[in-house]
Amino acid sequence: MREGLTRFFRDAPRTIILTSFSTNIDRIQTILDLAHQFGRKVAICGFSLDRNFNIAGELGLLQYPAGLVLPLHELRQVPPESRVIITTGSQGEPLSALSRMALNSFRGYTVQPEDLIIFSSRIIPGNERSIYKLINHFYRHGAKVVTERDGAVHASGHAYRDEMRLLLREVRPRFFMPIHGELRQLMRHGELAIECGLKEEEVFILENGMQLNLGEDWAEAQPTDWAGIVLVDGRMMDGVEQIVLRDRKHLAEDGMLTVILVIDKQSHRIMAGPDLVSRGFIVVDNNEPLMQGCKDLVARTFEECPKESQEEWDTVKAAVRKALRRYLADQTDRYPVILPVVVEI
Structure with missing residues (x-):
């Protein structure tokens, strides 16, 4: 992935606008390294990205020379060929900084012809339409867009099975409840925990509407009476007939x-x-x-x-x-x- 990004950083004639998941700190570090290598200055754009960037910096998880990262209003004074903007909105979220740039409604920066937009992320199923609409807007402004289909600009940030096995063996949890993913993925994760030594009754696979009760040396899963989608109608919070x-x-x-x-x-x-x-x-x-x-x-x-x-x-x-x-x-x-x-x- 670094090699793929290197090629685009080297050849980009103007501003590079790169979007990725705001929690991918390793990706942010890679971008900072490449910006420094090619003499570009960087601005961070987007609330969640800015928050994670600051936290990672305080914890020493990001390393970069002084003066590399600038506020966005100062970055506008830098020549276009020396600018990188890291922003949120890789999934086409309508209120994200990237979406507002695409619609020319972002006050911090206006996309120009020959700017390079890099989607350093994968398209999550279900978001295709909003992302492709975003890409079309950028092309209308004369910008060039690169996605993972155009070059090696993204690598998964999710742990592989061996990495999850290592985590389980190092942490040695008393109880285990996998989260994030569909039921089939939760089940496979639970099976991995059992392979690593947990008993079947110590692994809990919960679906929406269930809760996990915990004590000092016990855990119990139980369903709730009701859970689901609630339609909020004005000030009425108890649903609609x-x-x-x-x-x-x-x-x-x-x-x-x-x-x-x-x-x-x-x-x-x-x-x-x-x-x-x-x-x-x-x-x-x-x-x-x-x-x-x-x-x-x-x-x-x-x-x-x-x-x-x-x-x-x-x-x-x-x-x-x-x-x-x-x-x-x-x-x-x-x-x-x-x-x-x-x-x-």
Whole structure:
């Protein structure tokens, strides 16, 4: 990987913008070494990356000469061919520094033609679309983009099986619970722990919704009563009823048509309307024949209701709703939410 990065550092005509996982301290050290080797200055960009960089520096895990790393605003004063920006956003995260650079909405730096963008990371399955969209934006700005498919610019930071075996033998845990990965990977990791001397009852494979209770010399896994995705709706934190979600989906797909009738309280005759208000269904002014057909149908439906029923607004609304639903399904093959409103004067 170092050789692959060396080639791109040597040949890059302008600013190098390199993105990687913010926890990969060894990768950051490699970039610092190459920047020093080719006479470039470095700026760190991104909250998590800056935090990890500072922690690693305090612990002595990063070694670099004084003056190599500059604040971003000072790096802009350095000639373009002598600049390296290490940033977050390798997975296309929408609010990351790299995404904002791609959209020209990052105040710290504006991508220029011939800049080199290096993705020193792999594409995590599921993020392909957002990453490729990001790459397309950089090409629109005239920059060149390099990924692991274009050169040896990335190596996995995950431990191999032998390294995990060594860790287990050195630490010799009393209990073991593997994390991070799919169930098949957790199971294999648990089997490795058993190979290293742990008993089967000392290895715990937990899935979402389970908890591990620990004591001084014991551990116990147990499921919780409920766990899963919670839809936060405004200030309501206890989820949303299924019927509410169903109505929202219906509105989103077919829209709503409000029917307003003004009825005389004494004679039960239509005094005004029917008036129609469409939201997300059709543009009323562009569909006058259909709207007129709806109005005529509503008026006719009301007149055909028995006199006793005309005093029961719920009955009138149900009849109007049923008639309009059939008419609109026949005319448009759509099923908007129909909301009749009866005003009595």
